[in-house]
Amino acid sequence: MAAGDMDPDLARRLFEEGATLVLLGVPEGTELGIDYKSWQVGPRFRGLKMIPPGLHFLHYSSRDRLLGGGGETGPRTGLFVSLQPRELLLAHWDDKEEDLDFSASRDEEQLGRVRAGLRDLDPFLGPYPYDVMRKWVSLTDRLTMEVAGALQPLNGRVCSFSEVEPELQLPHTKDRVEHKLPRNDTECQSMREGLERLPRMKQRAGTELRFSHIPKQTYPPGATPEQITQCSMDFSYALERLLESRYPQEALHVLGELQFAFVCFLIGNAYEGFEHWKKLLVLLCRSEAAMHTRRDLYLGLIAVLYHQLGEIPPDFFVDIVSQNNFLTSTLQDFFQFATGPGVDATLRKRAEKFKAHLTKKFRWDFEMELDDCAPVIVELPEGFVLD
Template identity: 75%
Template sequence: MASSSSVNMDPDVARRLFEEGATLVLLGVPRGTELGIDCKSWQVGPRFRGVKMIPPGLHFLHYRAVSSSSSGGETGPKMGLFLSLKPREILLANWDPKEEDLDFSASKNDEEVNRIRATLQELDPYLGPYPYEVMKKWVSLTDRLSEELAINLQPLTGRICAFSDVIPELQFRHTKDRAELPRNDTACQSMKEGLDRLPKMKVREGTELRLSAIPQKTYPPGATPAEITRCSMDLSYTLETVLEENHQQQPLNLLGELQFAFVCFLLGDVYDGFEHWKSLLALLCRSEEAMRRRKELYLGLITVLYHQLGEIPPDFFVDIVSQNNFLTTTLQDFFQFASGPGMDETLRKRAEKFKAHLTKKFSWDFDADLDDCAPVVVELPEGVTVD
């Protein structure tokens, strides 16, 4: 792990981080392990013992075990966790080779932590400095995500894993139990038949992200056909239900949840995070009445999306986000509602500016009639390029 990130750091900032920054002491992490904090990652070298000068606050530690095979090590699934660090805090973890995971139980041992604090100066040459150059980017991606909200949204186990930990719905403790199951030795006639024969699986309790549930039914009980149609076109009822059930005291926390899901996907490789980000975004962008009532929520949404979309490579949209033209059609609805009657003038102008920014950056035309799934591209005059 290189220490070059401190070379261009402002001397006053460096001194303040040295005095006030937190320290992650990570012992026994195997050489070659992919490890990162926030928006930066490295391959661990033989001298690595942790990270120093970490700004107090919320951070995302992520890592991926690498096998020690001489023919090129295989990598395991990425693991991650959100950490809330205090000024001058020392957080201690030991690598568990059996679980291929970090064990933070030593941090609960005051005697052990005090021993590390007393020898911190000796450890210093083996600690890499926090990558200060990405701090601004990290803050822009998490400015709506409070420490409390992040801890409440991540799994009860405290670990966010790129692959779900699944177990059979029915547990068979003995060979006899499995032998008594009905068997069919004939070959499967279809993919569906084959899948039906597999054991039903479920996510292991405590390992799932604790995200807001979005109701499948978009209208209230007893709704008339006209109300059902209206609530299907304007998802404000569903949005208000999600806010009431999950963020009643602080509705703007929904933006924090949007950021949480995005970070889990972008830095933790969690596809469920991407799916939830898409669902929340569609819900927000297609709630016209809520846009009129919740100006601050939607002004915040524009800022959150501005920073998020700035971190995704343009070709990414072709591969994933543009499936069924999701992003362009979703944002087209948003911009159409934002320019509608009765909308706050500040929100309308901010939306217009954001629309122009995306049109320039990605060559999307939000004013076109998007009837098919192909990405819509603005034709630029000859010789004109987009930055």
């Protein structure tokens, strides 16, 4: 993690103004990273220095103890942190939890001792990977710590695998019998029976990502059949309800949520981030009326998508993103609405330029009908239920 080709003036400014993360006791072999880069921790590692002030995503995966601590690592855990100039953040590795404990950062005495010894600690601190800073900023320029803090789990950790626990705590045999759960492995006559009788699981409280609720009903109460039809094709009503309930003061923060979901998936490996990104993208791209009244929101959406689609690995489109033509059909609707009559001229021009960019880069044709020229059947993602 050498500073390498960093401009000397920039290196000096980061040395003087950059924040420092002192991470003590991280086991050798742990995969640890910040923002868009990660490394395997060596025996001399004690943290990171010269970190540009602002929002960052610290992530790590502990060695898999079941495999003897070899090359395999466990699920990824991450957290968003907002760092001030010259700030020092201190954490100790908790072997039992296999997690970083930041409680020491609230102990002024400990912080003072570490700060006084930073010069001796400096050789064991790796410099922030400045070569990915521009990429990171482009992926999070709409995301504030306030928004990230409201979206990340109450325990502050974004995990690639959800922590689950039984819906019913039944440690005693008599309790399991009452709920028709097997007392032992030999009571099940088939695998299917065994699976059916397994305890129902739920996500552990405090570990859930707290995304905005996307309204299940896309039309107003008491809507006429004509309104129901209109709101089933134009999701502006549902979008406005989301903005009113979650971002009444600043609608553009919904773009921060789109970036948060994308980072949780792309860097945090949390699949639910991708699922929410899809739902939010559909809501935004299929809200025709909103494009006439929320010009700045949609100019921002184009910029956000430009950087996000540039970071998705090419083979990923063949896999998840292109399933059921999700992305191409969603963007096709967006371009149709954004270049229609009555749309702001700047937005229309930006949308046309973005469409040309995607057509050239990914060879997507937004002019022809999908599915061999058949009419496009729009399948609403989970969360859009027409009552």
